[in-house]
Amino acid sequence: MLLEDVVKEYEYYCLAKDFTEKTLINKRQELKQLLKFLDEKRAVHELESISFHDLKAYARYKQQSGLQPSSLVSMFKVIRAFFNWCVREEYLDENIAKKVDLPKQPKKVLKGFSTDEVDQMINSFSYKNYFEARNKAMIAMLSDCGLRAKELRELETKNVKETTILVNGKGNKERYMFISPALKKILIRYERIKKEYFKEKYFNENYYFLSYNGDLLSHVGLDKVIKEAGKRAGIEDKRVSPHSFRHFFAVQSILNGIDIFTLSKLLGHSDVSTTQRYLQSLEDFELIKKAMPSSPLMNLNKK
Template sequence: MNPRQHRQPVMGTVLINTRTAPTFAEAQVLFQTFLEVKEIEGLRPRTLSDHQVYFKGLVDFVRMSQSENLEEVTLSVDVIRQYILYLKKEKGIWDNHPWLAKDHAHKRGLSPVTINVRLRTLKCFFRYLTREGYMQEDLSAKIKLLKTDKDRIVALDKQQVTALLHQPNLQSYAGSRDYAVMLLLLDTGLRISEALGLTLYDIDLKTHALVVPAHLAKNGKSRELPISPATVQALLKLKSQTQRSLPEGDRLFYSIYGDPLEPSGFRRQLTRYAKRAGIEQTRVSPHVFRHTFAKFYILNGGDAFTLQRLLGHSTMDMVRVYIQMFTSDVQAQHQRYSPVQGILGKTQRRTRMDLRHR
């Protein structure tokens, strides 16, 4: 009798899932592996966090609408489409927001742009599942992004910028800080996460330059930016105020409690300043300051390639959008400053005056 006849092999065995797709319970386990892979690939912590938040949103929907037992629900196109309908019609716009959820509980249904942000992260996970052999069907190919309108990019005009800069109380630390942040955003086009993540080691106030470190940049590449004398003066004043209370602190911007200033905290301040300035028809946010920088850079004759480098875009796509969106403003500037308009305009005015005197 062969002694091996009734023995089961224990080495080299592979557990094979005979289903075509994992359950949501299994997907949760696979998602953790997916995050580890993406971290190895170099995704930034903020991007990894977004993946976690949006996948959790999908799992919460399944628990709410399908079953608390995630072993009973298989990851499928039908479930994802139901989730998209929920986002479009029922999802609260400000659900889980620390201060807006209560006041805006009646606002339901996310915009196509917001939904697409979530779908892009989920599609990335679905592609991973197919590529690694955990799913036979590629859900990412069947789930299409929603059609969106090409909204005009919101930017501030000079009067609105001036009104906002007059709102902070420069006699207080918070006011000096907010004024310096606004100047820095307008002067450089930095993303708010980049600006608030800067340390004293990233900025040279003598040479009027700063470096956005690679770990802060969205594209993972560091870049050097010039800053104007007015911004330098505001930062020097803020640095002096900070060092009196936090002599060991190395960040540029702190909360009044001594913690690093968070983007959400600055957004709240901007909302208050906009209300006090009477700006109601134009959305005011840190990213609108970035658009405003791009707008005035173009209007003042800046070239597209330098703008791309300053903004930290990996391609020219967004820069082209800026140029297209601000075409009417460029045309207005052209009418005012064109040499032809200046030369012929004077000639035409003289001709009209001569005709009046005949």
């Protein structure tokens, strides 16, 4: 069976599964590069002809070309997913990609935002016009609700209620998030300014946060807002991205006493192990602060 034909069929399978555009592009690019390597370097064109050694050679080739361990692991996740599908479709008997040893990724402790830094970023925007108010509200919601970038951008107006937000997450899984009084105060002012700004302009009523032309805010547009917030707050030694606020939400939730299973549901994770990865970035002083109330001796003294 021609490898090119199988990859094409797999692409339609991914489309039917309603993967995000970003995921689809990533899968196409990775598999296209694999096919090119197998064609030019190994003279392999049939699915059944691919061996473990071909994939091992591809991993080595990508490493020698300067691909970082983390990127190599991400790339092979795509390849393994493709071969898993081939096994499910009974085109292959086993997933040979699983046999390829990959370099271990060094575990990095991420430097998360402090509460002061998040406060500075929220307050770096004012209420003097629609865009300032929108940016303030978006950063406040990311910090207080831990939404994914896509969830925030595609948040529907009808789903923002008095005290809750209905979030449409990955795989169209819905979950509710609580609107705290502090966040509600910001949203009320934002909604008032938004209504006034678009009073005589076109705007898409479906979406809660709108772009300059009154429509769905792009991923790049949101990223620019976040970068601007970091710049205004003078944050230079940390990654400033929409995901960083999701990480902040996770860490603060744990430090404030939420158990990991509840947090997993709030984040929209299907597996608790995904949530656990967020917690690997708790810095030592935060761990010590959290451990104090659970000290056995401290609790003995209370009796």
